[in-house]
Amino acid sequence: MSNLFGGLTTDGLEETQDRLGGFRIHDSGPYTGTIKAAYAGAAASSKAQSITVILATDDAGEYRETFWITNKNGENFFTKDGKKQPLPGFTHVDDMCLVTTNKPLAAQATEEKVMNIYDPDQKKEVPKGVQMLVELLGKKVTFGILKELKNKQAKNSAGVYEDTADSREENVTDKIFHYPSNLTVVEARKQIQTPTFYGAWVEKNKGQTRDRRSIKDGVGGQAGRSGKPGMPPKANDSAAKTTSLFGA
Structure with a gap:
């Protein structure tokens, strides 16, 4: 086995926090399932790295998402107000790795496996060798998934993609929860035994659609978010890391 992501640690990065706000479109809500695949990818024209996860949910079919874990420079952070934010x-x-194996992404072993991957040149899926995070396979986890409304994009006269008035729906992961406790990594780091963020997240987001369009009904404007009025309490306190977050 090899360790493909050994250099991508959280050392020097700001602690993440719990915030209420990543082909079938799922309604917003929590989805528990078994990790069917989790494999590495990379952008063709930069150093950006990704992990594609296929989750076989318990009652809503298959969910697939590609998470970009580094930017074009190969960094797993961006800088804001002089601080490195993951x-x-x-x-x-990283949270998915912690809640399923109690080890961060940087400590995950990988093995080459063959997967059917979409080839843009052949315009179909073809067998390809990928680096698989094998310790995650078969593990149960809960994804907090959002349904978002976004503008479709098209190339302008300069060949640059820009938003159009047409809309599309897509799913993104907003939060990862430990199964079966529903604890977040932030709560586990604080050694909290009873989850509170999960219930607040579900109350705010389940069945809602987040509107991320910059052009609405043909008119440009600031992207917003639909949902229930009011904000449930946030679990925003940072906490010191612990050696073992979720036990054996």
């Missing part, structure tokens, strides 16, 4: 995709994958 990329959302990296946080989701």
Whole structure:
């Protein structure tokens, strides 16, 4: 086995926090399932790395998402106010590793496996060798998934993609929860035994659609979010890391 992501640690990064706000479109809500695949990928023209996860949910079919864990420079963070903040995709994958194996992404072993991967040149899926995070396979986890409304994009006269007035729906992961406790990594780091964020997240997001369009009904504007009025309490306190978050 090899360790493909040994350099992608959380050392020096700001602690993540629990925030209420990553082909079948799922309604927003929590989805528990078994990890069927989790394999590495990379952008063709940069150093950006990704992890594609296939989750066989218990009652809603298959869910697939590609998480970008580094930027084009191969970094797993961005800088804000002078502090290194982890990329959302990296946080989701790192949390998924922690809640399923009690080890971060940087400690995950990989093996080459053959998967059917979409080839843009052949315009179909073809067998391809990929680096699989084998310790995650068969593990149960709960994804907090959002349904989002976004503008479709098309190339302008300069060949650059831009938003159009047409809309599309897509899913993104917003939070990862431990199964079966429903604890978040942030709560586990605080050694909390009874989850509170899960219930607040479900109350705020289940069945809602987040509107991320910059053009609405043909008119440009600021992207917003639909949902219930009011904000449930946030679990935003940072906490010191612990050696073992979720036990054996």
